Amino acid sequence: MSDKKHVLIMGGDARYIHVxxxxxxxxxxxxxxxxxHLSFEKSNIKHTELENTNLSLLDAIILPVGGTDEKGKxxxxxxxxALFLTEQIISxxxxxxxxxxxxxxxxxxxxxxxxxxxxxxxxxxxxxxIYNSIPTAEGTLKLAMNATDETIHNANVCILGxxxxxxxxxxxxxxxxxxxxxxxxxxADIARITEMGLTAVKLQxxxxxxxxxxxCINTIPHPVIDEELLSNMSSSIVIIDLASKPGGVDFSxxxxxxxxxxxxxxxxxxxxxxxAGKIIASVLLETMNVSALSV
Amino acid sequence: MSDKKHVLIMGGDARYIHVxxxxxxxxxxxxxxxxxHLSFEKSNIKHTELENTNLSLLDAIILPVGGTDEKGKxxxxxxxxALFLTEQIISxxxxxxxxxxxxxxxxxxxxxxxxxxxxxxxxxxxxxxIYNSIPTAEGTLKLAMNATDETIHNANVCILGxxxxxxxxxxxxxxxxxxxxxxxxxxADIARITEMGLTAVKLQxxxxxxxxxxxCINTIPHPVIDEELLSNMSSSIVIIDLASKPGGVDFSxxxxxxxxxxxxxxxxxxxxxxxAGKIIASVLLETMNVSALSV
Numbered sequence: 106m107s108d109k110k111h112v113l114i115m116g117g118d119a120r121y122i123h124v125x126x127x128x129x130x131x132x133x134x135x136x137x138x139x140x141x142h143l144s145f146e147k148s149n150i151k152h153t154e155l156e157n158t159n160l161s162l163l164d165a166i167i168l169p170v171g172g173t174d175e176k177g178k179x180x181x182x183x184x185x186x187a188l189f190l191t192e193q194i195i196s197x198x199x200x201x202x203x204x205x206x207x208x209x210x211x212x213x214x215x216x217x218x219x220x221x222x223x224x225x226x227x228x229x230x231x232x233x234x235i236y237n238s239i240p241t242a243e244g245t246l247k248l249a250m251n252a253t254d255e256t257i258h259n260a261n262v263c264i265l266g267x268x269x270x271x272x273x274x275x276x277x278x279x280x281x282x283x284x285x286x287x288x289x290x291x292x293a294d295i296a297r298i299t300e301m302g303l304t305a306v307k308l309q310x311x312x313x314x315x316x317x318x319x320x321c322i323n324t325i326p327h328p329v330i331d332e333e334l335l336s337n338m339s340s341s342i343v344i345i346d347l348a349s350k351p352g353g354v355d356f357s358x359x360x361x362x363x364x365x366x367x368x369x370x371x372x373x374x375x376x377x378x379x380x381a382g383k384i385i386a387s388v389l390l391e392t393m394n395v396s397a398l399s400v
Numbered sequence: 401m402s403d404k405k406h407v408l409i410m411g412g413d414a415r416y417i418h419v420x421x422x423x424x425x426x427x428x429x430x431x432x433x434x435x436x437h438l439s440f441e442k443s444n445i446k447h448t449e450l451e452n453t454n455l456s457l458l459d460a461i462i463l464p465v466g467g468t469d470e471k472g473k474x475x476x477x478x479x480x481x482a483l484f485l486t487e488q489i490i491s492x493x494x495x496x497x498x499x500x501x502x503x504x505x506x507x508x509x510x511x512x513x514x515x516x517x518x519x520x521x522x523x524x525x526x527x528x529x530i531y532n533s534i535p536t537a538e539g540t541l542k543l544a545m546n547a548t549d550e551t552i553h554n555a556n557v558c559i560l561g562x563x564x565x566x567x568x569x570x571x572x573x574x575x576x577x578x579x580x581x582x583x584x585x586x587x588a589d590i591a592r593i594t595e596m597g598l599t600a601v602k603l604q605x606x607x608x609x610x611x612x613x614x615x616c617i618n619t620i621p622h623p624v625i626d627e628e629l630l631s632n633m634s635s636s637i638v639i640i641d642l643a644s645k646p647g648g649v650d651f652s653x654x655x656x657x658x659x660x661x662x663x664x665x666x667x668x669x670x671x672x673x674x675x676a677g678k679i680i681a682s683v684l685l686e687t688m689n690v691s692a693l694s695v
Binding site for chain 1: 553
């Protein structure tokens, strides 16, 4: 009996082209659903449909980074056919079959629990979040350059939050020569920001300096950029909100004030799909305990 | 008699909106030709036409950064009317009237020499070239991010030339986390590149490493990226040529090889017109010996 793994990739966006290519560089048997607009040359890649797939062979199912929606629908970029993941489909896989996703909603959690299959949410891993913060920060820089008519060099930039994304965005804008102010709560973070030669402010004091800012980048997943803060901003400011939906900005009040506010989501896939695909592939290979073939 | 200066701005692009606003913050009497699509609120700004302008009052004429073409035509962005600068027009100005331009061709040099008027080419100044290299480098970074599907972070980037622009581009790409290799000739430059922790190579040795590069940025105004070098490049490389026309790349051979080569000119005005306008305004004010009014 062969110990080569059988892995089904169900749907995905531009990042998954690179995931497929990298996974195909191993001895995995790769089955693809949702990629019939594309063709791949490697012999261990097979396009298929759910009804033609021997699910009992599968060691793993890889879902798009968003998992499924609340009805089980799987995001498909390279096919016209709708695709659903159901409890019934999962129950046809062997008990050891693992479901990989970026994030998971209640539906996906539920069908995995009900079928007693392991669900691995790779975007919850610290290392993945840090690696992904690199294309996120570069995408943010690109948005900032597009939205302003001055250089980022010497611009006053405030960054809200000093977590995994906030730290990378801070380092990048500082490296490019912006005057960076970071909003943090934690005393250790404030010490670190100061050690980096940057200005740290507490959220409650942001109001006193916000009018000097040309660019404001939020990473805090709470409604921090509210009417009061927006009222004190220059109308020429550019706000880039990186916090997941619904974000941290009162977008309707910003619009009323004529302030440009961009809710920038999924930047790694948009800015650098190949890098983002490499990040996903490398954590998948590590978790599945598969090594790339030496060529 | 008032000692306030009378300055005519003839044509110009988005940068000149900021030049006009900054010059209007002084006590200069400002006359504009070629901006009739725009309106400015300040009282010392007057839209005019050549035939209605008392040229004998003028202390200075400010031309677009490109000066004139070989027939004396002046680039106009915010008007539908064609505009020409002639020897006859200049001869109607006082002898002390100075003509300011970014660069000058033979025609412009000739009409200034013939009329014995001082011609100041501000883009020939070292400081202006260095200040302008900042938006140039940021524009280059933006082009590189748009043209690649990987992050600049950890990308192999080679930069040809270590002059005023090459140095800034080198520092920016290094700051963003690229693996930077710089092509230089001069032994002191090679020492400096090494001191910066980067890899220095001589042009004749570039061939041996060019196949590893993801991005190649040229600042050398000679045909350095030739058939031989292009033949050794990966077809996925992105070439950004910053050298003035005709550039340093064999563009037709690059096209034949399917290599993406971008001739990127005038980046400061495209990327950061406000910053570029500030740079121009500040050197104009300094050269004309005018201070911004204190408010």
